[in-house]
Amino acid sequence: MATTMTAAQRRERARFAYDAFLKECPTNQLLARLSDKWVSLVVAALAGHEGPMRYSDLGRKIAGVSQKMLTQTLRSLERDGLVARTVTPSVPVRVDYELTALGRSLSGLLVAVKDWAETHMDEVADARTKHDAAAVGSGQK
Amino acid sequence: MATTMTAAQRRERARFAYDAFLKECPTNQLLARLSDKWVSLVVAALAGHEGPMRYSDLGRKIAGVSQKMLTQTLRSLERDGLVARTVTPSVPVRVDYELTALGRSLSGLLVAVKDWAETHMDEVADARTKHDAAAVGSGQK
DNA sequence: CAGAATCCTTCACGATACTG
């Protein structure tokens, strides 16, 4: 296939073709999908694990996710080519999920955001406390 | 104040104190906030602009955002200490927004995700086409 | 085990109108 573009070439082309700030742009919708709590957690879970993970592994790792959301998220990630799904027809069935090359190219970025949240939680909490205190002090309702 | 921790120390502490995979964890909620389309776009807009931006600038830059969502997003970012809001009491009033130091420490990560979306849109679109075609071929409804 | 299907509630978000 004619995917003989370097990363630089693709980036160059993308810079002219797409702009996620435009709501009609496909990348806007893609960004919306990526900006999803469950997407972040699923990708981060797969990224932080050696080898593939089973459906139930993911459900256990990501506390609080419902079957519906887990399946739904997995399906959309699979469709977008970020995650590969492998079915082993044993009894009972075994299904494994793992990041594709494309998925791996994204996972680092998403994990970085997740790590930022964990690392800077205290500062954000401080900011909130101060902000709320100031609002009370100045007589806001 | 007693913020005399190195980044490494903070990270080390955070690693034990927080885990965004746990739904009771505050960082889980923080990650949910960060995983928001409008947050990404607002932060990216501010990051990709020299100096502060006015409310109307942001509204113009981020096509399709309603006043409600823009205001709401800005307020939450301000409360979390990621964005600074400056009011100039002229007539008419002038309000400027800019990233704080904390906000700047995050913006790079969010911009990276947005750029990823723009850069890899084609590959995702391809994956979708193939995935959908395969589903049809194998006789899925 | 790994889902699919259904129901049902909540609330996120847009549209609209008003204000200092």
Next chain:
DNA sequence: CAGTATCGTGAAGGATTCTG
């Protein structure tokens, strides 16, 4: 200009039940 306030709706997402 930079918001606030209110209302209405579609859609997200949880709980539950069923299946290969």
